[in-house]
Amino acid sequence: MISFFLNNKKIQSDCSSGILVLDFIREQVGLTGTKEGCREGDCGACMVLLGRPVENGIIYNAVNSCLLTLGEVHGCHVVTIEGLNRSDGLTPIQRAFFDRVASQCGFCTPGMIISITGFFLNTAELSLEAGIEALNGNICRCTGYQSIKRAIQDLCEVFSGDELKNTPFSEERVALLVKWRFLPDYFLNVLRNLKDFEPYCLETQQSSLDKGVLVAGGTDLYIQKAEELRYKKLVFLSNRPEMNFIRVKDKHCHIGATVTIEQIRRSDVIRGLIPSLFETLSLVSSTSIRNRATVGGNIINASPIGDMTIIFLALGASVVLNNGTKQRTVPLGEFFLGYKKLDIKDTEVLDSLFFPMPKQGSRFSFEKVAKRRYLDIASVNSAILFREEEGIIRDIRISAGGVAPVPILLRRTCKYLSEKKLHTQVIDKAAGIAAMEVSPISDVRGSAQYKTVLLKRFIYAHLMDKKGLL
Ligand SMILES: Cc1cc2nc3c(=O)[nH]c(=O)nc-3n(C[C@H](O)[C@H](O)[C@H](O)COP(=O)(O)OP(=O)(O)OC[C@H]3O[C@@H](n4cnc5c(N)ncnc54)[C@H](O)[C@@H]3O)c2cc1C
Ligand code: FES
Ligand code: FES
Numbered sequence: 001m002i003s004f005f006l007n008n009k010k011i012q013s014d015c016s017s018g019i020l021v022l023d024f025i026r027e028q029v030g031l032t033g034t035k036e037g038c039r040e041g042d043c044g045a046c047m048v049l050l051g052r053p054v055e056n057g058i059i060y061n062a063v064n065s066c067l068l069t070l071g072e073v074h075g076c077h078v079v080t081i082e083g084l085n086r087s088d089g090l091t092p093i094q095r096a097f098f099d100r101v102a103s104q105c106g107f108c109t110p111g112m113i114i115s116i117t118g119f120f121l122n123t124a125e126l127s128l129e130a131g132i133e134a135l136n137g138n139i140c141r142c143t144g145y146q147s148i149k150r151a152i153q154d155l156c157e158v159f160s161g162d163e164l165k166n167t168p169f170s171e172e173r174v175a176l177l178v179k180w181r182f183l184p185d186y187f188l189n190v191l192r193n194l195k196d197f198e199p200y201c202l203e204t205q206q207s208s209l210d211k212g213v214l215v216a217g218g219t220d221l222y223i224q225k226a227e228e229l230r231y232k233k234l235v236f237l238s239n240r241p242e243m244n245f246i247r248v249k250d251k252h253c254h255i256g257a258t259v260t261i262e263q264i265r266r267s268d269v270i271r272g273l274i275p276s277l278f279e280t281l282s283l284v285s286s287t288s289i290r291n292r293a294t295v296g297g298n299i300i301n302a303s304p305i306g307d308m309t310i311i312f313l314a315l316g317a318s319v320v321l322n323n324g325t326k327q328r329t330v331p332l333g334e335f336f337l338g339y340k341k342l343d344i345k346d347t348e349v350l351d352s353l354f355f356p357m358p359k360q361g362s363r364f365s366f367e368k369v370a371k372r373r374y375l376d377i378a379s380v381n382s383a384i385l386f387r388e389e390e391g392i393i394r395d396i397r398i399s400a401g402g403v404a405p406v407p408i409l410l411r412r413t414c415k416y417l418s419e420k421k422l423h424t425q426v427i428d429k430a431a432g433i434a435a436m437e438v439s440p441i442s443d444v445r446g447s448a449q450y451k452t453v454l455l456k457r458f459i460y461a462h463l464m465d466k467k468g469l470l
Pocket of ligand 2 (some may be wrong): 041047064066
């Protein structure tokens with residue numbers, strides 16, 4: 001039995017764990033406020049809040065229910081727009097949308113309200129910018145975004161202040177938002193009720209990992225094969241809390257495979273090591289996808305343009321693989337053997353990755369060009385880590401994606417740049433070498449020639465831009 005709270009009701013279902021939450025809530029429960037648009041994580045019409053109990057409370061995130069399966073929500077709280085509605089009037093977010101005429105046909109509105117509620121549940125400080133960012137996975141096709149922005153601006157002005165800033169996330173934040181009428185009162189009891197739930201996925205024990213399809217965030221799997229996986233045995237890695245950590249040990253930073261991209265983005269540890277990653281990672285998909293997409297899934301996905309893979313290649317990361325009895329470590333630069341071919345066995349799981357803490361004075365930067373800013377994978381992407389010692393380039397690593405069948409390190413370019421002084425002619429030559437050591441193909445993301453030009457531009461941007469000092 002899969003058990004969870006859907007709004008204020010306990011659900012017990014013997015449906016297949018591979019059924020999409022979107023289909024379940026609309027077709028089986030009849031809650032049609034959650035809309036179906038693209039079914040590909042692109043439009044945000046299907047947004048729900050997913051509340052997952054953690055050690056000291058419950059964490060809510062806005063996620064796309066078209067990429068979320070029923071088995072994944074066992075023991076969790078799923079909130080649809082119906083679960084936010086109050087019997088005594090509009091919530092402040094709904095009121096702001098109404099006052100600013102931020103909804104016309106209304107198709108996108110439930111998803112928007114859910115995303116902004118997720119923003120209030122998670123944000124440390126209210127700002128228009130951060131509010132807009134929380135909506136970067138929601139598309140509106142008729143109202144126009146100005147009135148939606150005005151609604152967010154109103155909310156930020158009315159509710160800014162110390163009370164929100166001083167309220168830690170989780171239970172205290174939920175209580176504050178109930179007091180402010182953003183959430184109905186039943187939210188106060190949900191955590192207590194969830195504590196009674198039995199664990200569901202005992203099969204995540206190592207012995208049975210090879211007997212099912214591993215699901216991390218599902219943001220790649222459910223785009224590729226939602227139908228095929230509907231009745232397959234699924235193994236949900238989110239049930240393995242030991243794979244979710246970010247810590248520094250022995251001068252290395254270690255990251256568990258199920259850590260989400262948004263967790264990395266918001267991690268104080270990561271911010272201490274590479275401050276620019278907070279900004280950089282806003283270029284990866286959208287907030288709601290980053291709330292689910294894991295670093296492990298990004299690497300195993302083996303896309304030649306996976307953003308996290310490109311970033312960790314430049315940081316000199318290695319992956320840790322585990323078959324239940326033995327662990328082995330492979331440098332990320334040697335992990336990709338050919339297009340979608342990896343040095344991993346069927347019996348192995350990617351447990352974690354680690355990279356050496358960058359030396360003081362190092363510079364890191366990431367460049368990505370895609371057809372649009374958010375919610376798009378790159379045509380070409382690239383990252384660099386290096387340092388200058390008395391003007392001499394040392395410890396340089398440049399990675400590049402979209403220019404070969406696998407994500408690569410530009411080894412020849414790095415060899416040339418090592419021990420050189422940075423000046424224009426050196427950068428010109430390095431860009432030329434980079435262009436020679438790649439083999440892009442022409443596809444929907446651009447011609448081979450265009451991708452080569454992009455890569456050359458990235459070499460200039462990496463080396464001439466003085467930002468990114470660590
Ligand atoms: C709308 C949208 C926008 C996107 N934008 C971007 C973008 O800008 N940049 C980008 O890089 N990607 C993007 N993606 C792709 C995707 O989100 C990422 O690749 C993501 O990191 C995949 O992680 P996941 O946890 O969702 O993987 P999943 O879908 O859960 O898994 C992917 C594969 O890895 C396997 N797997 C997962 N974890 C492990 C593990 N620990 N050990 C062994 N096998 C494992 C799974 O079995 C599966 O085969 C986007 C996707 C969508 C839907
Ligand atoms: S239906 Fe479009 S994001 Fe889910
Ligand atoms: S109000 Fe019609 S799509 Fe947004």
